[in-house]
Amino acid sequence: MDATVLDEKRDPLAIAEDWSAQGRQVAVATVVETWGSAPRPVGSHLVIDAEGNFHGSVSGGCVEGAVVTEALDVIGSGQAKMLEFGVADETAWRVGLSCGGRIKVYVERLG
């Protein structure tokens, strides 16, 4: 019945807790809203450390790079950010979702 408890090696929130316990600075990104055909459901997490290491996903890989960049800012400033990605926002964020959906991602520092 081990499959029904946390997968410690892959669960983003378990990894965030572990990284933090090691003294690493961590940001947590969370999908808080989706419209259309978003690749990852609301509640999905990407966790990022100050070196740009990351685990988890907030899209199928389309916007993770941009989220990591923003997360480094958030780790530095401590100020949480709300990011929005979608095909219509390509000029704003330089990246978009190829599936045509839109997602809103909340990025905050852990601690």
Added chain:
Amino acid sequence: MDAASLALLNAERRARRAALLLTELSAGTDRVIREGDRVEGELGEAVAKAFRTGLSTAVTAGGNSYFLNVHLPKPRLVAIGAVHISQALAPMAKVAGLDMEIIDPRTAFATADRFPDVTLHADWPEDVLKAHPFDGYTAVAALSHDPKIDDVPLKAALDAGCFYVGALGSRKTHARRVERLAALGATPAQIASIRAPIGLPINASSPAEIAVAVLAEVIGALRSRGLPGATGEAA
């Protein structure tokens, strides 16, 4: 995210208890809410719905924006009895997102050949339960038709607060089972919570049809779990 909130949330998740992280987005503050904790008003309704459905959501309440990230343990369905109904139930439960397990000490029944791709325990339930106890996110369906096999896990399921406890058998069979469970110390309220005859009343006749009726009843129990606002409406 508050580090203490994360530690508490992960502790709840590791213990297979439902928990929700409530984040007030403008302030950037958060707190962990456990299933059953009282939350008042509009926000309370959203919290109850999130626990019921397992769906995370952004909500506005009292002029503030919140994000509710709900974490429900993955539900398990344990069938007592490696019988024909269990053979049909195993693949259907998997498709429905339940972790299915089967317990039957009769090694002639509990064979990998009859049950591919499912966790199978060819041991007495009392022995399996020592290593793998039931919990609130476990459903137990007693299907062996043999009191020697069914009774102990039924009592254990009632004591563990399993979200679903069902037992196969006619009303007459169940009446005798009720007497035995009472003798084992089950309370009248516990006994009344057993779904017997098992399964939603859809006039199921074949083992596969009974499996459908059981699975539907398990899902109904999972999505209500005695929580406020659960109406049992058709989807």
